């Protein structure tokens with residue numbers, strides 16, 4: 001499949017929209033980020049080294065049973081969104097990342113079905 005990207009620089013995510021299956025597909029991992037750059041974004045004074053100082057973070061929650069993703073929503077979950085009991089970032093449980101002591105750019109996606117996150121740093125510093 002091919003398509004033409006025709007928009008300004010931004011961080012997007014993609015996932016299928018199969019009728020009545022969107023939530024399940026995303027929950028099971030059929031989703032990802034598309035990062036679009038252009039001349040304007042490349043000219044900005046922002047960290048640009050992918051995975052070094054320009055880091056995508058896809059935040060999600062999942063339920064697991066016997067180590068497998070467990071998608072088993074009740075009707076109420078379908079109506080209001082399925083909430084997992086395990087937080088994951090980029091598909092990993094409790095991931096860590098060592099970074100240089102400098103400004104780091106995070107491209108943060110809330111990819112959960114319905115969970116809303118309040119993000120912050122453990123030392124109380126603010127985001128820029």
Ligand SMILES: [Cu+2]
Nearest residue numbers: 015016017022
């Ligand atoms: Cu969508």
